[in-house]
Amino acid sequence: MLRPVEDVPAVVVCNSCRHSPDAREDAEGVRGGARLAEALRRVKAQSPRYEGVAVQDMPCLFACSEHCTVHLRAPGKVGYVLGRFTPDEEAARAILDYAAHYAESEHGRVPFADWPQGVKGHFIVRTPPPGFVAT
Template sequence: MAKKSGLMQVCVTCRRIDPTDTAADARPIEGQLLHDRLVEAVGKDDVLRDTLAVEPVQCMNSCQQACTVSLRSAGKYGYVIADLDKSDERVDDLLSFSRLYVASDTGAPVWRERPEHVRKNTLVRLHPSPEFPDMKD
């Protein structure tokens, strides 16, 4: 199997905030549910199955805007997208944006072509990381 060129990291500790819920442990771990749905959906997608890895990560420190996902690739812009959930609509939004992302040389797909939820809930666009020389002691 070829190395995948994109990486989606999904916070699996995200819980949706409900101010009326006093028992935090009673809330479902929405991030884990979103991760599981994305793994399944990417595995079935003809474009993404060979190009995008989906990785569970611990807290991404965006609890007030849970659930949170990052999308990165070497030499491309990276994104942090929030206010997600496991719904079909949000999973479809992430898949659509991911297809645009992996097809883009720079990681900056045309803004108008991005799903509306992604446009409105992108917290950060990170510039591509420079290549660092080998660090030797």
């Protein structure tokens, strides 16, 4: 049930997420989460700026009322679940740009001025790291 991954700053993408609010899959029969995972990996490979962020995937983050969801996490940092993305490179770039700021932050808080436009309005929940609550 659990697969070990590197415990590093990461974008964990739900690879089984719906493509959109109205469709599970795209015209080729591929889930939106799988498309978003592909886009994240393509964009990550295009720039060394994203080297400090892993792209990991798993089936179902249980955010099924939202589509194309990701979880940003890192040891000792507040985590975030974001969703309602289009599964394309534009969304992937915004997610990875935010994740790069997140990885560089002390506790996971990224100043609003550094948020890419493409993540604004996509936050669903924040999660405390094990052993902590946010203040």
